[in-house]
Amino acid sequence: MNRLPRRLSLLLLVLLAALALFPAWGPLAFSAKYAFLLQKLTGIMILAILAMSLDLLVGVAGLVSLGHAAFFGLGGYMLALLSPQYEAANAWVVLPAAMGAVAAVSAVVGFLAIRTAGIYFIMVTLAFGQMGYYFFNDSKLAGGSDGAYIYVKPNVEAFGITLVNLESKQAFFFVVLGCLVAVYLWLRVVLASPFGRVLAAIGVNEGRVRGLGFNPMVYKLVAFALAGALAGLAGFLAATQYGFVSPAMLGWHQSGHVLVMVILGGMGTLFGPVLGAFILELAHFGLEAVTEHWLLPMGVLVITIVLALPKGVAGLLLQWCGKKGEGEP
């Protein structure tokens, strides 16, 4: 992955700044609705992390997974299962444990799924995703179809001092924002590394990569486990935010929804899926406020974007930068 055009970097930084400063300008602009919007934006950022993790598979490695929400849900369920009932769990213990468990499960699923390719890969990941859904839906492990509550949010402390109070919506907003930026930067580093280069090459032409002496299976498997662990992080954050997990987190609807964010935003760009998450969720929110039949204009919006923007929103932005850039002396 190359460096972003400067104009685009600036645009993204401005958007990021506007988001980071929301607690400052939000109360003035929205007054009564501010608290609600703060939570809404936190939720969108969590989905944006999930979308980026899926982009590593879909956009970079060419592995279209329709079961990615299973790892999202599993991350959330890990928090629910590891939290003591009426006490705070120690975030330093439960977060690594949750992400580790999700990475392990996704490595096993990945090991089985990468034997197939193309549409078969989509279907195998769908099958595993649905198995995960029914596992939590049908078992009594964590509330079955009713889901489970996390009564007390995890504790982030060092030497007995609370570093961040996750009960504070504002503090949690910044924690999630920090995670979003960290995951983005970390994935940029990964993609710029030799590992990332080979992975991207697999997405373009797997046969040629094999011809160069690399084993694509190893790279795909590591990517699958990495993407799973990051989806687990997003699920962990979602469970922390809502204090609730349910099987719906794992279902194919959720997986499809995130896949739409990735395609709509622009595959393989990392920032595109983040934009896709914001566009889709804010459109949902805005249309819902106007009409109860918001799904209808939403469908029209999705179709219009597909027909008008073949490479998603990111493609449009890159084109905008590229054309201007070439024209300059």
Next chain:
Amino acid sequence: MDFWFFLIQVLNGVQYGLLLFLVASGLTLIFGIMGIINLAHGAFYMLGAYLAYWLARTTGSLGAAVLLSLPIAAAIGYGIEALLVRTLYRRDHLDQVLLTYGLILIFNEATRMIWGADVHGVAVPAALNWSIRLTDTLSYPVYRLMLSGVCAVLAVGMYLVITRTRFGMWVRAGASNRDMVAALGINVKLLFGVVFALGAALAGLAGAISTPITSVAPGMGDSVLILCFVVVVIGGVGSIKGAFLGAMLIGLADTFGKVFAPDFASFTVYGVMAAVLLWKPRGLFS
């Protein structure tokens, strides 16, 4: 294990499998042969069911409703192909996913706006509303048998049309090399439009005739859609024979799963699918 009870489960499984095949065969044409990932296929199933429900109430006859809903579903299918899908043949598969996802949203919401969010039911036609007695305590409804019969006839018909007729040959040829078939003087645009309409009509028919045994509700196409993709993929993409075998396998797995392991019924279907694909990563027939 009582023999008759077992037989009824087999009959139910086969009947469900045949119904799935009817929907999945349309998907095989569109997805397997034309190469379009059509997530809106389940929406045509739902459309067929709603049309049958609405027309049965208007005309008073389910048979007439089913026959009337067929051309309507086909026409809507043709219109969607001509307006939207046609622009995507040369684009990435994922663009098709996105477009047809948008269509699902529109279909689901439009049905909710037209017919409301309530769950509707359709009565079994009086002439078919009786059962065959198997033992003192067990009997089998005739409507389900008739449903199986209709699906079986259509299954055979589909197979013959695709493998034995000139039209089927064009479709298969057009799918593997569009430009070559166009160069031979065949109107590929029209051909693909007709295939899409045919697929929509098959899904709509399945939805229409299944109304007496299922409930008509918004979003009912979604679960059917996923099962159809499962069927098409385990059968081997593009193979009518494979879709048939896959549908039988899933129909029986689902029915027996529900009877013997009710807690893990839905798990069985996906377990079967994962097992088949791990054994044969490209499906049974490919």
